Amino acid sequence: MKRCAIYTRLSKDADGTETATARQEADARAFAAAKGWTVAEVFKDVDLSAYRKVTRPGYESMLTALASRQVDGVLVWKLDRLVRSPAEFERFWAICETHDATLASVNEPVDTSNELGLVIVRILVAFARLESATMSLRLRSVKAASAKAGRPKHGGPRAFGLTDGWTDIVPHEADMIVDAAARVLAGESIRSIVLDWNRQSLTTSTGRPWSAQTLRNLLLQRRLCGQREHRGEIVADGVWPAILDVDTCDRLRTVLTDPARTVPHAGRTFLLSGILRCHNCDSRMRGSIATNGRRRYACPPKPEGCNGTVILADPTDQLLADMVCDALDSPDLASALGRPDDDGDDHAARIRVLIGRLDDLAGMWANGGISRREWMTARTSIDQQLEQARAAAAATTRNRQAAPWVGRGMQLRARWDDGLDLEFQRAAVGAVIDRAVIRAAVKGRNRFDADRIVVEWRA
Structure with missing residues (x-):
């Protein structure tokens, strides 16, 4: 090898210390000088893995230099700096064979001039891959143990709110x-x-x-x-x-x-997107602009919906806005929300207790304390209780969301007509309306019929 390319890559050694590319390059230059080789170019990648499938710009440039015969071979500090995948080594070596290039390592007795030497190189690459896989497994195990011990997560950006x-x-x-x-x-x-x-x-x-x-x-x-x-x-x-x-x-x-919070992107400029439901297929209707320029809500096409229900948007928005403002000043709604479940704050605690019981039950089955049939029977009962507790927690949360709006219907109506932000309008509607079902049109799609709208209140 007369003209060599040095390839370096920043990584972590097995003992956790950094092997800087500058140190790799210095050792490689000393090795090349002892051999009488000329260092034609140095390629490096910083903080990029040779184990995972990521693009390494320096590595790809080095392959280009080999293919164009700008260099006669590659010198690395250690083979695992170059590749940690047998498949990637074969790709690298195919280019070397085609262009009569060689490979050398500062810290390993690499000889690619004969078949035995190539077998040894391939074995070293295979062990490098095994080492990477083992290291990855160890890291996952450490993270899992850290999580179970309640220790903070390390690495990555600082957690917002904490030092x-x-x-x-x-x-x-x-x-x-x-x-x-x-x-x-x-x-x-x-x-x-x-x-x-x-x-x-x-x-x-x-x-x-x-x-x-x-x-x-x-x-x-x-x-x-x-x-x-x-x-x-x-x-x-x-x-x-x-x-x-x-x-x-x-x-x-x-x-x-809550799935009800998910609103299709195209419908975010419409007040009732996701709140209106098609009477035929129960799909969430979306806001759109018809070819005549009129705003409307429509059931989406298959497979999401049946594409068979449409209603004009502007009068529907106005009707439901009026209904919401009236409802917020209604004594009935105030009474319903004024007596939220007294045990509302205990629902979360009950959910945690039930989840703990499921864990205990699984442990008893795993240790042979109960049979699989007994485990399944008990689990079914706890799952039902858990579902009820979660439903009660969701209902309490919705009531708490609506409570700040109660008694402010007239104020809300005044702000509504004065250009209240759409997000606040949606929050007010969603606080008291679970959904509104749109029935089939009787008078035609382009005629508004308030009787088509069936509102389902949250309380």
């Missing part, structure tokens, strides 16, 4: 979380909170603007109430300070995972 290491609360960020939780539970949309925060130039822990998905993911994290979740299950109480109480976290999860 590095999760030792203390960041006051202004914790205040934002508390504010967002209260607003969501009062019926406000994630999107309106995000718009408000971004107008104030409030940012995430990485300094980026907020998005609806980022805020939603944050509010669903169990760490906010000092708990640790692993694979969807609460596995331990944490050792870091809590920002919210457990009940608030449970209520947030109930609200944010």
Whole structure:
């Protein structure tokens, strides 16, 4: 080899210390000098894996240099810096064979000039892959053990609301979380909170603007109430300070995972998208603009819906807005919401107790304490209780969302006509209306008929 290319890659050694590309390059240059080789070019990749299928720009440029005969071979600090996949090595070696290039390693006795040497190289690559797979397994095991022990998560961006290491609360960020939780539970949309925060130039822990998905993911994290979740299950109480109480976290999860909150993107400019239901197939109707320019709600086409129900949007919006404002000033609604379930705050605790019973039951079956038939019978009963408890928690949460609007129907109507933000309008409607079923048209699609609308109230 007269002209060699040095390839370096930043990674973690087995003992956890960093092998910097500069050190790899220095060792490789000394090795090349001892051999009398000229270093034609140095290619490097920083913080990129050779185990997972990721594109490495430096590696690809090195292959291009080999294919164009700009270099006679490649020198690496160690083979696992180059590849950790047998398939990728074969791709690399095919290029070397085609263009009479060679491979050398500073720390391994690599000789690719004969078949025995190539067999040894392939064995080393296979062991490098095994080492990567073993390391990945160890890391997953460590993370699972950390989760079960309730220890903080390490690595990645700083957790919003907590300092590095999760030792203390960041006051202004914790205040934002508390504010967002209260607003969501009062019926406000994630999107309106995000718009408000971004107008104030409030940012995430990485300094980026907020998005609806980022805020939603944050509010669903169990760490906010000092708990640790692993694979969807609460596995331990944490050792870091809590920002919210457990009940608030449970209520947030109930609200944010409610399927009724999911509104098709195209329907977000319509008040009742997702609230109106087709009488024929029960699909959620979407807002759209007809060819004549009129706004309407329509059942989606198959397979989501039957595409057979349509109603004019503007008069429907106005009718339901009036009904909502009237209902909020109604003594009946005030009475219904004024006596929310006295045990509402206990629903979340009961859910946790029932989940604990399921875990205990599974443990008894696993240890041979009960038969599979006994386990299934008991589990069916607990599942039914769990479903009832979750339904009661959801009902209580919805009542709490509606409560702030009660008695403010006239004020709301005045603000409505004065251009109240659509997100607040949707929050007000959703607080008291579960859904509205649109019956089949009798007078024709282009004529509004209020009798087609059947409202189902939340309380």
